[in-house]
Amino acid sequence: MKKLAILTLAAAAFGGLSLASVTQEAHAKAQCNGTTKPCPLQKWMRDNVGTPMASGDLVAVAQGIEKIQAFGGPAMKDWTMMAKKTIDDAKANKTDDVKADCKMCHDAYKDAYKNNTTLRNRSLP
Numbered sequence: 001m002k003k004l005a006i007l008t009l010a011a012a013a014f015g016g017l018s019l020a021s022v023t024q025e026a027h028a029k030a031q032c033n034g035t036t037k038p039c040p041l042q043k044w045m046r047d048n049v050g051t052p053m054a055s056g057d058l059v060a061v062a063q064g065i066e067k068i069q070a071f072g073g074p075a076m077k078d079w080t081m082m083a084k085k086t087i088d089d090a091k092a093n094k095t096d097d098v099k100a101d102c103k104m105c106h107d108a109y110k111d112a113y114k115n116n117t118t119l120r121n122r123s124l125p
Contacts, residue, residue, distance in 0.1 A: 032120055039120040061098060062090035075119055076109050
């Protein structure tokens with residue numbers, strides 16, 4: 001009976017350690033670094049705004065920005081205003097203005113985004 005209790009305890013301890021190490025590993029893999037593993041917003045923006053912008057598809061750029069217009073939240077207080085301007089400029093087919101809008105947003109939030117792990121790993125709405 002003692003052996004069974006010891007074996008059960010050892011199995012539970014080993015299982016707990018395995019689960020803990022798996023959880024830590026999964027968490028580490030989930031963390032983005034902005035370079036080899038893009039962050040959720042970074043990847044989404046590349047796919048849904050950057051690629052259409054590169055091909056001159058301002059309709060798709062406007063649609064992409066509309067989808068994340070409210071993403072900024074309190075940490076990025078002017079995000080919605082900047083997004084609205086970008087949408088309006090894209091719909092008006094103002095390529096240079098859209099590029100300037102993107103730069104304005106990147107200049108305003110890039111450093112804070114890069115330095116805030118919670119913000120970088122936040123899921124998209």
